[in-house]
Amino acid sequence: MPTLYSYKESGNSYKVRLLAAFLEVPLEVIEVDFLGNEQHGDKFVAINPKGEVPTLVDGNLVLTDSAAILVYLAGKHSGPYHETTSPGSRISGWWSSDVVEQAQVTDWLAFAASWVQYGVFTARAILSFGGPYNGLGTASMEQTLRESQTRGEKSLKVLDQRLARTEWLALGRPTIADIAVFVYVALAPMGDISLEPFVHVRAWIERIKRLPRFIPIDGLDDPLYRRRESTGKA
Incomplete structure (x- = not known):
């Protein structure tokens, strides 16, 4: 194991x-x-x-x-592979053996490691955990928070535009692209970044939460829980 x-x-x-x-x-x-x-x-x-x-x-x-x-x-x-209509290409749930499809998924893995990491991730870390936790640390906390919130909102706009055209980020089905991007986006309110303007992002979050065997993380339903704990308020 x-x-x-x-x-x-x-x-x-x-x-x-x-x-x-x-x-x-x-x-x-x-x-x-x-x-x-x-x-x-x-x-x-x-x-x-x-x-x-x-x-x-x-x-x-x-x-x-x-x-x-x-x-x-x-x-x-991911389980048994199934042949696709492309010769030599096989898919298996969350991944693919086709190099083009792998590249499409990896494009969103990179988005999670850059746009998401230095946007909604950083804002959540500062406001709910007391520090950026992103290895930068060269700017003031206030400046880093402002920049991360701005970048977070831009990343949500990018996502919303994508999800206006398709239910999933890559390959027309749930893949690890969705998992990689989902969590910190869904937790964006923990960094005071509202999801309300992004209707397609919110619908996508709900689709992921309805997938069989979905498990939650603290903050999905209560984004202020950490700040209440730190102030001792119920």
Whole structure:
């Protein structure tokens, strides 16, 4: 059984747990005390020198990035492959063996690692966890928050335009592209970025939540829970 080093409120860790739930793939999940800085301790850094979660260990294989883990699990566990109309191309649920289709999915994995990471991710981290957690740290917190909220709103516009034309981000079906982008977008209100103007994004979020074996993460239904906890208000 693969071992996943995770933090329950990490959206990147949640992406892996969510895909594993969809695929019904068992994982041994080891919770890392992220806010207590356990990820930078000697024991964890020996596994992942970057000191980040999620980290997946499967035998001799160690993967230290959520996108790489999604690709690995989807490629390995998506189930039987089916031939498509393109010669030599096969699909399997959340991934594909066709290089063009892989590129289309990867395009959105990159969007999650750039637009989403430095937009809605960063705004959520600052307002709900007290820091950007993005490795930058060269600007004031106030400036970083303003910039991340601006970038977050731009990314939501990009998504809304895409989802006005199609129900899913790539290949006309749910793929790891949707999982990679979904979580921090759905949690955007935790960074005071409203989803209300983006009707197609909100409909897409609800489609994902209705998929069989969907599991939630804190903040989906209550984006202010962390700030209430920090102020001691019920």
